[in-house]
Amino acid sequence: MENRRSSHNINSLQVHLVWITKYRYQVLQGDIQLRCRDILRQVCNSMDIQII
Template sequence: MEYRYGSHTVYQIEYHFVWVTKYRYKVLRGEIAERVRKLVRQTCESFEIRIIRGAVSKDHVHILVSAPPNLAPSEIMRRIKGRTANYLFEEFPHLNMLKCLLLIKSLARHIHPGG
């Protein structure tokens, strides 16, 4: 674990997110799983969220991230899941029929303030 620095802050904020597909449908395989992985990485990169660890399973996704203090956990998930779902439903129309990527299973939060 390392401290991150802002212009007037030192922080170490990490969140562990787990979200599952609706009804735990096992749709996150092959090309879809690769696309989910890529979209999550792109979204995190664009909002200065660092992925520490992550895994895409057939029916759920785990990520451990380090985020700046100006982003609430709900905002992080809104951005990641919203963008990922929009692109997946557009690129894989059969997923839209299932509406299977809409449920957050659990959220655990770990905050280690620096100083």
């Protein structure tokens, strides 16, 4: 992971994202799950965000 540097500090931003539905309903299944995953990956790639 790359550190961001400025003249007075060094930053390493790491985020742990948990994406669940209200009351943990199982709505993201099948084709919807695959499409949401593809959209999330496309957005991350366009914003230069690394998914680990």
